[in-house]
Amino acid sequence: MLSPSHLPLSATLRHDRSGLLMRASHVLVVVFVVAALVFAALGAALGDTFFLRLATEALILGGFALSVDILLGYTGLLSLGHALYFGFGAYVSALMLKQTPSFWLAMGVVLVAAAAFGFLTGLIANRVRGVYFALVTFGLAQVFAKVVYNTRALGASDGMIGIPIVPIELGVVTVMSNAPVAFFLFTLGFVTMLYAVSAYLLDTSFGRVLGALRANENRVPFLGYSTHRARLAIYVFASVVAALSGALYPMLRGFVSPELMFFAASGNAVITVVIGGVGTLVGALYGSVILTVLKSVIGTMTEHHLIVVGLIFMAVVIFLPKGLMGFVRPRVARLLDGGGR
Amino acid sequence: MSVDVVLQVVVGGVLLGGLYALVAFGLSLIYGVVRILNFAHGTILAVVGVMASVMFASWQLSPVLIALILVPGVFVIGALFYRGLLRPLERRSPLEATIGTVLVTVGALLILSDVTAVLAGPMQRNILLRAPVIEVGDIIISITQLAILAAIVVLTLAIHVILKTTWFGLAVRAVTQEPVAAELCGARSLGIKTLTFGVGSATVAMAAVLYVLTFPVDPYMGFGLTVKAFTIIVVGGIGNLPGALIVGVLLGVAEGLVGLFWGPEWSPAISVVLLLLILVAFPAGFRWRRA
Amino acid sequence: MTLRIDNLHVHYGLSHVIQGITLEAKPGEVVGIFGRNGVGKTTLMKTVAGWVQPSDGAIALDGQPFVGLTPDQICRHGVGFVPEDRRIFPGLTVEENLKLGLMQRNQRSRAGDRDAVARIYERFPRLAERRLQTGTTLSGGEQQMLAMARVMIGEPRLVLIDEPTEGLAPMIVAEIFAIIREMKANGIIVVLVEQNIAGALAVSDRFYAIERGHVVLTGDAGVQQAHDDLMRAISV
């Protein structure tokens, strides 16, 4: 083994490296936001609604994918049922908005309810690891989706329709959820905020414990953290991020349906992250845009979109294992590093 | 509820459960040896089942001949699938390899289902043999069902004998229990894994031909079967075929009885619920531990 | 017929576990490897057996290079590895465990297999008595016997033995050293890692002392002075 004097050095080196990569992620988010603003300006100038609303959906799904990356990229937990929390957020938000169309009340309730729900289900899911974790999360989502699918009060298989237009008070301005440009900008801000909070949290010492957790499960207890509690905490956090993203869905589309909780939705989020780049956070946003564009184009071009999606799935895993950001980010990091010296 | 009704349900459950067990055998072999959970496993049954029924409908081939054509084909495809797409992933870090294999097998599932649906249509199909029935009191058993049951028994015994007496079987059991030691002994792991993937897939293909003789298949039904098969091997023990047979039959009977006493719409759910309960109660109980 | 390890380097992630070890062993020779815990002895064995890929250096048996081969390929080139934790197949019977050892052989026949198993039973009557019991029901000493018998049945040219006597009764320890002598007598190269230095030196021809991934001392096991140097080299 190495002499003890080597360890702190390599640890700092590693931390610098990951810090640099994280900064590269931040730069890429800035690029993303700027591109989105340009897109919004174009859309507003051309009076478009369809592409703006489609892009808003891509952002919402990006927020959902972000939560999957928090789990997958930072703790190595592959969830195949994370749409459960996205759908949970969407349904809770829909139920709240139908009672009183108050944005902040709905979001508050979603936050609290999702934390509680994530905690309870997390207790179950976090008992197992690896491929079993994938299976248990899949199973949980299936059971709950089946219950929703059969519950008349939640609209059963038809889902719930008629979610009212919501005014979102932001102090100086009020954004209406049916205004394409304004709601797009609001969603952009909201998802960027989700990114910032996640990045901040994962950059704290807690986040580094998670990184260590992924790297070596057996060694972390010696650092004085309970792996189980750390894992549960991140699971709850990821559930809340998914649910908050989901909460925006009924505001955009005016309905919720059990499909939001199905395996296809969970699977899409995982592909999004893999295409974008696992463990980069920003990859989730880029991945979501790419996938939305792809599906929109494929969806109008071919009847056999599932085959294409399946092929993309396999091709990315085999040929681009680190995803788009896994390819781009180190280059940005190198530029940043060069610029710093 | 009369005894006859319950017995009739039990007979149906045993048959279905036996087929589940056959599906589970293949998954158990593959998972035990290769340590990859093949999410597309049940989809093989769906796809082969559809192919078998199409072959029967268009050329009136006998089910035995259909099996003789399809099973070796699936063996080869299963082996190639492992060698071509999954084996290269094993070189990656454990986390990336796990994600990779899950995504590739799920991708295969999507493609297989959809290609089948496009080529053969998404509807349900089966092979309907008009066989006479035996009536024992109020219980009805068709000759087809008896033949399927006999085939399940014969296949189970055959797999058991292969595992117990051949070098391949010995190697499979050794790799399942102690992959490290097996390679230390010189077991050719790549060959064994490839062969196992082929044999495991071929087992499902055989189950598929038996399945379509009484129950219908559709291209999208596979994933539910994979979950059922996985439940069976988790409860019965990985690499433990007699255990899988018992659990499979119990699952089939349980599904029937849940349908009878509670409502058939809940039957498909019990395997998922059972799996969740088992995993929660024994998060590591089924992982092989060195003594 | 020689084992040659040349300037071997092994990394585990960031740690440089083996930092340039060179070693040689001839047929009929028992080479003892000594050192404190965690200096890389087990890693060295695993690297020779193909379980760990070296970052630099060469390993060759009889001129046949091993680097890049898989463990099962190396095994079939005549290398037997008895790991520290023995790795008995828990669900297989004693006889099935032995049969697996036969896979190491390249030329096989039904009759040859039967003879080989019979010869092992002659040599290890305890195993013959328990031939239908599963691996887990054996005592620690019996498991060690089985692990060594499983290697011997494959007729290897090189045997790597890691800590064979740990936690075993003195009677069995003596038996194990006797088996190692038999291997030597059969012209097998034996590389032995052992905490029981006195016992190991008694069966060894030469030894290497390892410290922090380096060979710090090598010597002739039959020379008393060398023993003293060894004790000094590896104790603090």
Place this chain on the structure above:
Amino acid sequence: MTGTTTKRGQQWRAARVAVALAAVAWLASTPADAKLGSCTDPVVFGTTISETGLFSTLTGNWRKMTEIFADEINKAGGIKLSSCGDKGVPVKFVVYDDQSVPATAVQLYERMASVDQVDFFVGPDWSSIGGPVPPVAERHGIPIVMGNVATPSLYQRGYKWVWGTPAPAVPRWSERYFDMLAHVDPKPKTIMFLTHDNPVMKAITAVWSKKAAAQGIKVVGEEMFSADLKDFTALIAKVRAAKPDIVYISSFDNPSVPLVQQLRQFKVRAMDVHHAMLTGALKKQVGKDLEGMTGELTWFPSVKGPYADLYERVMDRTGITMFDSIWTLARLNSYLVMIQAIEKAGAVDREKVQKALYKGTFKSPAGDIVFDEHGFPDTGAFTIQMQNDKVEVVWPPDVATAKPIWPSPTWQ
């Protein structure tokens, strides 16, 4: 400083990517050339069909059928508009695949409203998709006549622009069958419902189990099953124990395939086994097992009504029959009603068309379609029976092609 130039370079690249993306999106869209109020440009109908996914078995060849429908209308001179001096204006369709997914359908109707700029919406089908789509029509003020959206409550949400042509409507689904049951001899005394776990099917059971009880037929059991159930032994054991005179299967055709097969295998006896969705698809899969069973058919060529020739030609050219694809009538009706509404309005004008549709009465081969104030129609179905491997309309007697064979001999 390299850092700042790099950043600027990144932003430039991003801007270029955004422009490129917008350009690609623009190209991917195919804006139709319709102009509201014009007398020369074609009238553009936007619709989605569930060509893939859950409902795809129900929509075989509809894209082709839609094109042929437009072709037939245009060959006959197009849509006659009084505002254009009774000159015919051709009709054109924009068709997308909604993948049987509500979210996709909503996206596509948004797209058709703003990118393709269609004049009117027709379709979609199925309640799960018919729920979320109408708000799109409302938001853009585009009249929509949906197809097979049969749940009445979906229409009662105060919509101004939404109609539907489901045939039959749930409240009138088995009307003629129960009328027939009141006239047959021997009279059935008991009935058992086997229901596919699906909202439409559950609604049918709810309506007709009440109706049966009111008519003096005792309901001796109601069982549900899910679409993925393959082994019906338990359910059939219950049927055998209850011994009902009528077995009423309320199910889509696909999930009930094993049910029908296993009912035969287990020798269930009854006066009649009725299937709420006795279709050609079902027949293809279970074959002879269907013999003697009764069911519903929305329309049959022997029922000559207005536009019957048009429908027959369209279906002939497409190569489908009403029995193979029973949902076709509602689909075609949605097109036909929209065309009649535009002709009534006399102009390609969304507001005028909306007024024409409100509480309107429209012609269809199966009889008049009368909208209530919610836009829900009033359409029934004909009772059919499989006789000698052929479909015969057996009730009502005035349009019947054969007499009902009662009790059904194959179930004795």
